[in-house]
Amino acid sequence: MAAGKKEFHEYLVRQGLKSTRQRDLILDEFLRCASHPSTEELYLRLRKKHPGIGYATVHRSLKLFAEAGIAEARHFGDGQTRYESTASAEHHDHLVCTACGAISEFEDPRIEQLQEKVAKDHGFTITSHRLELYGLCSACSSRPQTG
Amino acid sequence: MAAGKKEFHEYLVRQGLKSTRQRDLILDEFLRCASHPSTEELYLRLRKKHPGIGYATVHRSLKLFAEAGIAEARHFGDGQTRYESTASAEHHDHLVCTACGAISEFEDPRIEQLQEKVAKDHGFTITSHRLELYGLCSACSSRPQTG
DNA sequence: TTCAGTGCAAAGAATTTGCAGCAAT
DNA sequence: ATTGCTGCAAATTCTTTGCACTGAA
Secondary structure: OOHHHHHHHHHHHHHOOOOOHHHHHHHHHHHHOOOOOEHHHHHHHHHHHOOOOOHHHHHHHHHHHHHHOOEEEEEOOOOOEEEEEOOOOOOOEEEEEOOOOOEEEEOOHHHHHHHHHHHHHOOOEEEEEEEEEEEEOHHHHOOOOOO | OOHHHHHHHHHHHHHOOOOOHHHHHHHHHHHHOOOOOEHHHHHHHHHHHOOOOOHHHHHHHHHHHHHHOOEEEEEOOOOOEEEEEOOOOOOOEEEEEOOOOOEEEEOOHHHHHHHHHHHHHOOOEEEEEEEEEEEEOHHHHOOOOOO
């Protein structure tokens, strides 16, 4: 059961905002997305089932999800802002294949620990972080480079 | 002496491109920048000393620097593409203060080592990475939060 | 002389916003 | 009934491109 839904509705109540059919639809689709959808991707997906929905609404909802803490904005390299659910796991980092575009996730507590250490050495207080490893996934690196 | 300049000129020759006054100016200013300038910031700086210079030229030069391998494009969170010199050090990561916007750099071989380990476990070959820690710098965290 | 580079302005792309009607509280 | 939300279209913002002229090789 989608962890973020309850959290989001609580946020809406707390902020005096309204729960709407669109927000529910968008959140459902967002949480259903395994990947890291951009506004446009999510909009296109939603449009198939619910043609009336507007791009701006999707955009505003994603920003709202981010404010509510159930989503996070990310930039991978194409010019688009992508959003990722924070509900699934506490945090995870990414392996981005530069050949096929696949994005997989990982988590390493030892790395997190060292990050804390580094921060401490700099008198810095971490609130969040972002770690992306770019390169070739196993499928692409075992294959002679195409193109 | 700026490490990237020689490298860049070699790249130009290799590619049959031309060395121009503007490219030199832009590269000089770029290397002089301690921070991570966006196209616009660099353009504005250059404009003060060399009013004739065009935004498009700065933009195209930065892309060229990236192709030449002496610069790297980055996205921190504001909507702008920022460029960073790769000449100074092999690689470094960032501490980004979300209060004052300060960006400082660090490098930790132990973290890099663990990254390699993670990649290996996933059959992934790293070509580059990006690690950013967001939070409060020492100055901002020792100060009561100024809303 | 040749062909890439420059500067301008205009085009694109992605994101954000104004507003009139709609819907949740 | 209120007051926020939606969808449309228009406005911004940032990035990229077309073109005639300039300048490096």
